[in-house]
Amino acid sequence: MEATTRTRRTYGKTVERRLAVARAALEIVREKGHRALTTAEVASRASMSETAMLYHFPSRDHILVAAMELADRDSRTLLTEQFQGSRTLRDAWPPPELARLSGEDESITRLFLALSAEAVNPEHPAHAYLKDHRENAVLEFAEGVKRRQAIGYALPGLDPISVARQMVALWSGLRMQWLVDPSFDLAAEVSQGFRALTGQAAMEAKQKIGDLISKI
Known part of the structure; x- marks a missing residue:
């Protein structure tokens, strides 16, 4: 039971960290464009070391994909809220x-x-x-x-x-x-x-x- 609880906590932290990186990357893309994105700035905005971030996202391209996936989810949520039933x-x-x-x-x-x-x-x-x-x-x-x-x-x-x-x-x-x-x-x-x-x-x-x- 204790091992299962630890696994869930670890998984939860991993999800939080990945989301923090994706959100930081998305902010940079919207502010400066994807070409200006650097792994160092993403890590800084996500409040983690670049080494720790690259453990979850092996490359800059992986980070850009995560940002795009998050943008997709955000826009889908917005459209659903605006048009559901209307x-x-x-x-x-x-x-x-x-x-x-x-x-x-x-x-x-x-x-x-x-x-x-x-x-x-x-x-x-x-x-x-x-x-x-x-x-x-x-x-x-x-x-x-x-x-x-x-x-x-x-x-x-x-x-x-x-x-x-x-x-x-x-x-x-x-x-x-x-x-x-x-x-x-x-x-x-x-x-x-x-x-x-x-x-x-x-x-x-x-x-x-x-x-x-x-x-x-």
């Missing part, structure tokens, strides 16, 4: 606020895209994170496609998983373009792209025709 399937999709987060947190968007480029290497610390991130995004978008198909807002013959993969590619590609040239409305472009991929305009036209016929 939106319908007929609202703009994805929510404009999702794109606005990319604009307001540009440093995190830059970090994400930088890690995405590195993640093609299976040996890179970001590989597993990006693989899980994209798989989850595809599944979430696919569920959105299915729900919209059920209410007549997406073409019934579409393969939700295939469309979802295209949506993820569209979302990533437009964010990359926006970072290079922020002169266009990212939220509007993403929404328009999603409408095109799901055939929403055609379905809306079909519904209008059906409504007119029913009135004759």
Whole structure:
């Protein structure tokens, strides 16, 4: 029993330390950008020695991945709080606020895209994170496609998983373009792209025709 208690305490301290490092790294990224991050400054802000920190995170890249994972959790929590029960399937999709987060947190968007480029290497610390991130995004978008198909807002013959993969590619590609040239409305472009991929305009036209016929 005593050994189990000690193990739990050790595990709890490890989790706290890892979170402290991730939070410190995220603060630096938001303040200065990911390129300016150094392991020495992260350790200092996390109130631990650099040696102790590198025990939990073997490299700078591991620290950046931890910061990105924390940013993901923070943004997911924010979006859940904002939209739970307040939106319908007929609202703009994805929510404009999702794109606005990319604009307001540009440093995190830059970090994400930088890690995405590195993640093609299976040996890179970001590989597993990006693989899980994209798989989850595809599944979430696919569920959105299915729900919209059920209410007549997406073409019934579409393969939700295939469309979802295209949506993820569209979302990533437009964010990359926006970072290079922020002169266009990212939220509007993403929404328009999603409408095109799901055939929403055609379905809306079909519904209008059906409504007119029913009135004759």
